[in-house]
Amino acid sequence: MMEKTATLGWAVLLGVLSNVSTVSAQGAPQSVTEVRVDVAKxxxxxxxxxxxxxxxxxxxxxxxxxxxxxxxxPPDWVPYAVLSVGGLLGVGNHLxxxxxxxxxxxxDQLVLPDATKDTLKALPEFKYMK
Incomplete structure (x- = not known):
């Protein structure tokens, strides 16, 4: 009897391990992917x-x-910087x-090498939608 229980245990364990790459979340199968990041960078x-x-x-x-x-x-999730140009204490600034x-x-400085206040003010104004 002990031998049958051990065999059944191994069968269940192997069945569980064979499905490690697929996980169910709220009933829908999802694959789990791992991303390795160089934490020093x-x-x-x-x-x-x-x-x-x-x-x-x-x-x-x-x-x-x-x-x-x-x-x-979106769609590629490229990061953009919203810059405030001109104005004084947020009044009259151009985003x-x-x-x-x-x-x-x-x-310790951020540099936009070829920019001037005038070239930046000439860009289309950005307005927050939300």
């Missing part, structure tokens, strides 16, 4: 909370704006978006 990055509010300079070290927000845009990849990090 992530640790060398910047948190969004540190980027928001940061001053943006151009290649001549002139202040051209401030990061107002970061937005991930524009630039791909986050266009911003460079130089020391």
């Amino acid at each position: 992530v640790d060398a990055g910047y948190r969004a909370s540190k980027i928001n509010g940061a001053t943006v300079y151009n290649g001549k070290k002139e202040k051209v704006g401030t990061v107002d927000d970061l937005i991930l845009g 524009v978006t630039v791909p986050l990849s266009k911003l460079q990090v130089a020391g």
Whole structure:
């Protein structure tokens, strides 16, 4: 009897292990995928909370704006920086978006090398929808 119980136990265990790649959530099968990340690279990055509010300079070290927000845009979820250009204390400012990849990090500053306040103000104005 003990031998039949052990065989049945192994059969159940093998059946469970053969379905490890598929998991059911709320009755719908879902595959579980694993993504390995180099945590040392992530640790060398910047948190969004540190980027928001940061001053943006151009290649001549002139202040051209401030990061107002970061937005991930579908369908490919590319990150964009919303920059506040001009204005004083949020009054009269002009919001524009630039791909986050266009911003460079130089020391502890964000740099948009070829930008000026005028070239940024010439971009279409961004308005929050939600």
